[in-house]
Amino acid sequence: MKTTISKILLAGTFLISFTACNFLDEESETRYTAQYVFETEEGLELATNALYTLDRNYQNDKAGEAAATLALRRATDLSVTKGGTGNFYGTYDPNHLKPSAAAPAYMWKGMYNMIGKCNDIIEAGKKLPETDKLNNLIAQAKAFRAQSYFLLYRTFDRIWLNTSSTTPENVNDKRVYRPATKEEVFELLYSDLKFAIKYLEWKPKDIGRFNQAAARHIMADVSLWNEDWDNVLTQIDAIEKSGAGYELLDNLDNIFKGENLNHSEALLVQQWSRNPGGNLDTKVPQGHFQAVWFIANYRATLGGDLYCSTENWLYGAGRCFPSPYLFSLYKDKVADKRYTAFYIHQYKNSSNKTVHGAKPGEYLPLLWSSSGSENPPVDPNVYPGCIKYADIWTRSGSEQFSYKDIIVYRLAETYIMAAEAALRKGDNILAKKYFNKTWMRAGNTEFTGMLTMQDIIDEQARELALEGQRWYFLKRHGILISQVQKYAGDSRAGISASIAGRKNLPANPHFVRWPIPENEVISMGPENFPQNEGYK
Structure with a gap:
């Protein structure tokens, strides 16, 4: 199966450079023309495959030069950070964490590049006869677009929403730049994810594809940020009752063991191969x-x-x-x-x-x-x-x-989100049911007392440490500054920079969001799209 998806993704690599801006009717060296890609269902399938390659290109961040995927892992209460490009994210160094820094630009450009390709696919799909396959392709594109915008929103707070494809008719139109409101962001996230949930399969034939479980997981996370506790539980209940075979592995050693991580606990797995x-x-x-x-x-x-x-x-x-x-x-x-x-x-x-x-x-x-x-x-x-x-x-x-392989979303995180949503609703019994799924799987005796939010904050750390979500989790709870101030780094370790975050973050509360890349502010116009507060 991994060989199959690798071959599919190989075809996608040739299409990364395709956008609707390819207006010249010239012969393609790869035999794929822009007309074929965006005017046929088969072509849109190739364009959709290319999204997965873009996603992996973002994960491989040039040996840490930009370190966008590592930077936020360094910057939490669970980390001791040491050396290399991007170390200042873990130490919240105000001399380097600024609009000209590499990682914010890497994330911003990477996600908007993905969004642009998704917009092209979604817009092109409107002109083709509706089929189940076409709806599935559009659903994958909308899932990627929602994932990208959700990452941008949680990181920068202030983002630009664009759902338009670049076409011959609008390529020279003047763009209107302005920060989107929270309501506008969540309206788009809900809309894209609802479409994705409706048309994605629970278990696609080709591994590594966006599936309904992953879309529901993202919807649950989005709903946590929107304080929509009922919807969190609705999405997770649907995964549990899907009959698709998603369940926690009994043996913890097997979660991250081996080259191939496509197992029952993994909701979405990024496929990697030497092929x-x-x-x-x-x-x-x-x-x-x-x-x-x-x-x-x-x-x-x-x-x-x-x-x-x-x-x-x-x-x-x-x-x-x-x-x-x-x-x-x-x-x-x-x-x-x-x-x-x-x-x-x-x-x-x-x-x-x-x-x-x-x-x-x-x-x-x-x-x-x-x-x-x-x-x-x-x-x-x-x-x-x-x-x-x-x-x-x-x-x-x-x-x-x-x-x-890299696990993008796994069921353990889904259950911890459910425990929090149930607790927010005041249902301690349901909260304990979900809390105990990871707590007892780890070998602990059943938790039977009164569950608190601190229990969930601690369990999120024990289960999901260094998987990339802690910074966002602490930010959403409003405790990023206090947690880093108390616990970042290790005063015993002889790594002087590892505890600097304790001093730098409280003095710079704007570090709970990243700076908008300098060149992007210049391009959009600071009068239209001002820099995030606190950054110069």
């Missing part, structure tokens, strides 16, 4: 960097890349680590199997010499643990890591690129 279509950025299969970001640079302590070992999850760049605060939330570290299933706590000495007192084959010490001083010295290259993205299946030795 053509894995990611053709320069016509050479190129993977993503998720596998190296969260594993420490232990090889440097041991003496070089020669000592990258399978039991240490191979090459690590050590950019973002689990924080002591995160580990403190696992109250029973034996019963709660997530503490060991999701993290590597010590690295083995895979060299042929004794290092920091560890003989070959022994664990390298966490150096602060044996020191009696208040601020003991620490080697950050042996800092505990997160293995959710770790990859020993598609890469070897010191190879940095990974071709392991």
